[in-house]
Amino acid sequence: MEKTWTLSQARALFDLPFFELLFQAQQVHRQHFDPQQIQISTLLSIKTGACPEDCKYCPQSARYKTGLKAERLFEVQQVIESAKQAKKAGSTRFCMGAAWRNPHERDMPYLETMVKEVKALGLETCMTLGKLTDQQARRLADAGLDYYNHNLDTSPEFYGSIITTRTYQDRLDTIDTVRQAGMKVCSGGIVGLGEEVTDRAALLVQLANLPQVPESVPINMLIKIKGTPLEDNEDVDAFDFIRTIAVARIMMPTSVVRLSAGREQMNEQMQALCFMAGANSLFYGCKLLTAANPKQDKDQQLFRKLNINPQATETALTQQQQIEWLQEAMQQVDTAQFYNAAL
Numbered sequence: 001m002e003k004t005w006t007l008s009q010a011r012a013l014f015d016l017p018f019f020e021l022l023f024q025a026q027q028v029h030r031q032h033f034d035p036q037q038i039q040i041s042t043l044l045s046i047k048t049g050a051c052p053e054d055c056k057y058c059p060q061s062a063r064y065k066t067g068l069k070a071e072r073l074f075e076v077q078q079v080i081e082s083a084k085q086a087k088k089a090g091s092t093r094f095c096m097g098a099a100w101r102n103p104h105e106r107d108m109p110y111l112e113t114m115v116k117e118v119k120a121l122g123l124e125t126c127m128t129l130g131k132l133t134d135q136q137a138r139r140l141a142d143a144g145l146d147y148y149n150h151n152l153d154t155s156p157e158f159y160g161s162i163i164t165t166r167t168y169q170d171r172l173d174t175i176d177t178v179r180q181a182g183m184k185v186c187s188g189g190i191v192g193l194g195e196e197v198t199d200r201a202a203l204l205v206q207l208a209n210l211p212q213v214p215e216s217v218p219i220n221m222l223i224k225i226k227g228t229p230l231e232d233n234e235d236v237d238a239f240d241f242i243r244t245i246a247v248a249r250i251m252m253p254t255s256v257v258r259l260s261a262g263r264e265q266m267n268e269q270m271q272a273l274c275f276m277a278g279a280n281s282l283f284y285g286c287k288l289l290t291a292a293n294p295k296q297d298k299d300q301q302l303f304r305k306l307n308i309n310p311q312a313t314e315t316a317l318t319q320q321q322q323i324e325w326l327q328e329a330m331q332q333v334d335t336a337q338f339y340n341a342a343l
Contacts, residue, residue, distance in 0.1 A: 005208045005251055010201035013247045018239060022277055025246035028253045029278040038303070039256055039281040040310050041093040041126070042086035046074040046114070051099035053130075053165045055153075056229040057190060057222055073098065076113050083118045090310055091284055094118050095126035095149065101166070102131040112143040119144040126186060126216075131166070131174050137181035147216060148178040149186040155202035158195045175210065185214040188260070191244050192222030192236040200244050208251040216281070217248055217255045221262025236262075238270045242277050249278025256281045268302050275306065 013021065029035060051061050083094045096114060103111060111127070118125050127140065128149035140148070152171055153159065159168045175185055187210075189203045207214060221241055224231050241262075248257050258281035259266075259274055266274070284299065303310065 003208075003251075005205050007198070007202055007205055010205050010208075010247060010251060011198060013250055014197050014201055014243055018243070021243060021246045022273070025249040025278045026276055028250050029280070032254050033280055035275075035280075036307060036309055037280065038275070038308050038310050039093070039258075040091045040284050041095055041258070041281065042082075042089070042091040042284050043095040043097060044074075044079065044082050044086075046079055046096045046098050051101065053101055053163065055163050057162065057193060057225075059225040059228055061228075073107060073110060076110060076117065079114045080117045080121075083121055083123060086284070087121055087123055089284060091123070093124040093126055093147070094121075095128070095147075097128040097149070098130070100130040102133075103129045103136060108136060108139055112139060115140060115143040115145045119146075128186075131170060132177050134177055134180070137177045137183070141181040141183050145183055147184045147186045149216075149218070150174045150178065151188050151190070151218065151220075152203060152206055153189050154193055154195050155199035156206065157202060158193070158199040162193055172206075175214075179212060184216070185210075185212070186216035186218065187214040188216075188218035188220065188248075188258070190220040190222055190261075191241050192233060192262075193230065194233055197240070201247070204244075204248055204251050207248075213252050213255055215255060216258060217252055218258040218260040219245055219248060219279070220260040221265065223261050223265075235265075238266070238273075242270065242273045245274050245279050246277035258282060268305070271302060272306055275308070 013024075016024070026035070051058070054061055079096065086094050096118075098107075111129070115125050115127070124146045125144065126147035126149055127145055132140070132148075137148075150171060152168070154162060156168045175187060178185055187207060189200075189207075191200060207217060219241075221236050222230060222233060224233055245257060245259075248255075257279045259271065259279045260283060263271065263282065282299070302308075
């Protein structure tokens with residue numbers, strides 16, 4: 001039976017001495033995962049910008065002047081080609097994101113086809129499209145969608161300071177809709193919004209106490225985009241971020257904890273400590289839509305230094321060929337296509 005967490009228990013974890021917290025997190029991690037294995041995902045923005053929501057961290061909101069050019073929904077073939085390149089580069093999951101409050105019915109046939117075609121390549125599929133109706137969720141599930149991403153972002157108490165156009169309950173309801181349709185859930189949050197440590201603890205309590213814990217938990221570090229209301233926020237302390245990863249691992253021992261947005265601001269040592277704290281997934285790609293992401297050659301160098309093995313994917317390429325494909329393929333799609341995980 002899964003443990004029910006209280007806020008005081010979560011806060012007590014955050015208050016542990018740093019090395020004690022990492023020790024406990026690594027013990028939990030090793031009970032459920034191979035500590036040398038990392039799952040790799042690629043994100044693609046299939047519809048960029050002009051979002052009606054007012055999320056203060058997001059450059060895709062139509063309310064802020066960030067210089068982001070809005071784009072229409074991608075053609076199916078564009079998505080398929082990007083997915084092929086991602087697989088050749090070594091990704092095992094392909095995530096597709098659209099800057100919508102919710103998808104329109106006219107878009108559903110295209111979305112269903114995208115899922116089917118990407119799935120046919122042997123990749124896991126994930127989408128983040130905003131709020132879903134029950135029928136839309138069932139249609140995506142029937143098309144074969146494996147994961148649906150819908151982040152809670154922060155604590156219920158701090159949420160209204162960041163977003164006013166969608167309620168916290170709206171987000172919880174969407175997660176429930178996804179579950180009822182039979183899909184797996186990807187849901188996490190953002191560190192650096194201006195929240196207190198108690199808000200980080202409260203976010204993790206919300207996630208860990210869901211009727212079924214999310215299979216995937218992305219932890220993002222705020223990328224401060226010029227033109228958004230949070231562009232002048234204070235930088236996140238590296239140890240505070242690592243603590244959040246460690247507490248997430250302890251509270252959700254069977255979930256995959258993903259290093260998401262913000263990795264460009266993390267040096268190798270910080271990322272290594274995040275892996276030590278229980279992170280076991282990351283995003284490949286030179287960009288996460290509007291912000292830089294570490295280049296794949298840097299990721300591969302770090303993996304070699306740490307003796308980390310990216311999760312196997314079905315490919316006939318050798319490891320060196322995959323590295324070469326990774327560098328070539330991701331350069332070809334280094335446009336404003338890569339999706340910001342902080343949505």
